[in-house]
Amino acid sequence: MLSLRTFARSVPRTVSRSITTRSTLRPLSAVPKTSVIQTSLKQATRPAYAAFSTSSAFKKPAGDGDAELVAKLEDELSHEKASGLNDLEANARNVETVLAETDWEVKDVPGELEVVLSKKFGNEEIRLNFSVADIRNLGETDDMIDSALSDEAEYDGHQPINQGQGQGGVAQHAEDRIAPSDRDMDGEGEADFPARVNITVEKAGSGAILFQTFVQNGFFQIEDISYFSKPDLAHAQTAEKDWARQSVYAGPPFGNLDEGLQNFLDRYLEERGINAELATMIPDYIQVKEQKEYVSWLENMKNFMSA
Numbered sequence: 001m002l003s004l005r006t007f008a009r010s011v012p013r014t015v016s017r018s019i020t021t022r023s024t025l026r027p028l029s030a031v032p033k034t035s036v037i038q039t040s041l042k043q044a045t046r047p048a049y050a051a052f053s054t055s056s057a058f059k060k061p062a063g064d065g066d067a068e069l070v071a072k073l074e075d076e077l078s079h080e081k082a083s084g085l086n087d088l089e090a091n092a093r094n095v096e097t098v099l100a101e102t103d104w105e106v107k108d109v110p111g112e113l114e115v116v117l118s119k120k121f122g123n124e125e126i127r128l129n130f131s132v133a134d135i136r137n138l139g140e141t142d143d144m145i146d147s148a149l150s151d152e153a154e155y156d157g158h159q160p161i162n163q164g165q166g167q168g169g170v171a172q173h174a175e176d177r178i179a180p181s182d183r184d185m186d187g188e189g190e191a192d193f194p195a196r197v198n199i200t201v202e203k204a205g206s207g208a209i210l211f212q213t214f215v216q217n218g219f220f221q222i223e224d225i226s227y228f229s230k231p232d233l234a235h236a237q238t239a240e241k242d243w244a245r246q247s248v249y250a251g252p253p254f255g256n257l258d259e260g261l262q263n264f265l266d267r268y269l270e271e272r273g274i275n276a277e278l279a280t281m282i283p284d285y286i287q288v289k290e291q292k293e294y295v296s297w298l299e300n301m302k303n304f305m306s307a
Contacts, residue, residue: 066305073302080298084291091284098281102273104128108289110296115285121272125202127235128274130282132290134195195283199274200234208234211269215279220269222262226250 085092099106107116117128194216202208208231212224228234228248254262269275 070302070305073298073305077295077298077302080291080295084295085288088284088288088291092288094284095281095288098277102278104273104278111293115289119273123203124272125200126272126274127200127202128278128282129198129200130195130286132286132293135193135286135290193283195286197282199269200231201272202231202234207231210234215282218276218280220274220279222254222265222269224250224254225265 103119104117105119107118113132115130115132119126194214196212196214197220199211199213200208201211207227207229210224210226210228211222212226213220213222215221226234226248233248254265257265
C-alpha cells in the first residue's frame with residue numbers, strides 16, 4: 001500500500017500524463033496556433049533542474065537529544081561554578097601566597113595547557129615549564145614514580161633535592177620545611193601528584209642547561225641534566241627543535257653522577273629559588289588551572305550546542 005507521502009508525490013505525475021494523453025487526441029486544427037507557439041517557448045525556456053527554495057534546503061533540524069544535552073551541560077556548569085573552585089580554595093591561597101612572596105613572573109594563557117614561570121638571577125634567565133596535562137592518569141603515574149624513588153633509594157641512598165646536606169653539613173629534609181601530612185589535600189582527600197617540570201638556565205653567549213625534573217610531596221627530583229650550546233634547543237618549542245635536541249649528548253642519568261656532585265647541583269637550584277616552597281605550589285597551581293579550564297570547556301560546549 002502506498003504511503004500518503006508517496007501518493008502525494010505520485011499525483012502530479014499521473015495528472016500530467018492524463019492531460020498529455022487527452023491533448024494528443026485533439027485535432028491539431030482545433031489547437032490555436034498562438035497556444036502551440038507559447039507552449040513551445042515555455043518548454044524551451046524551462047530549466048532542466050527542479051526548482052527548490054534555498055532558505056530551508058540545507059537546514060538540518062536539531063537532534064532529539066540536543067535539548068537534554070544542553071540542559072545537562074548547564075547543570076554541570078552551575079555545579080562547577082558553585083563548588084569547584086571552593087573545593088580548591090586552600091590550593092589557590094597557597095599559589096597566591098608563593099607568587100606574592102617571590103619574584104617569579106607567570107605566563108598562563110587561558111585555553112593552553114602549559115604554564116611558564118620565569119625570572120632573572122644575575123646574568124641568567126631562568127624558566128620553569130609545567131603542564132595541566134600531568135593531572136591525568138594520576139594513579140598509574142604515582143605508582144611509577146614511587147617505585148622509581150624506592151629503587152633509587154635502595155640502590156645508592158641518594159637523597160632528592162631539598163633532602164640532602166645543607167650549608168654547614170646539617171641535613172635538610174623536606175619535612176623540616178613542610179610536612180606532607182600538613183600539605184593541603186584536594187577535594188577527594190588525595191595528596192598532591194607528581195608533575196613534570198622542565199627548568200632551563202640560560203646565559204647570553206654561553207648556551208643553556210636543561211634540568212628535567214618532577215615535583216611531588218614538596219621537593220624537586222632531578223632526572224636528567226643536559227647542556228646545549230644553542231639555547232633554543234633547550235626550550236625546543238617545535239618538533240624540529242625537539243628532534244635536533246635528541247641528537248645531542250644529554251649526559252648520564254642524574255642518579256649515576258657522583259653523590260657529591262648531585263648535592264651541589266641540588267643546591268644550585270635551591271639558591272635560585274627552586275625549592276620546597278615552589279615544589280608545593282606547582283601541583284596546587286595545576287589543579288586550580290585545570291578546574292578553570294574545565295569550567296571554560298563546559299561553557300564553550302554549552303554555547304556550541306545551543307547555537
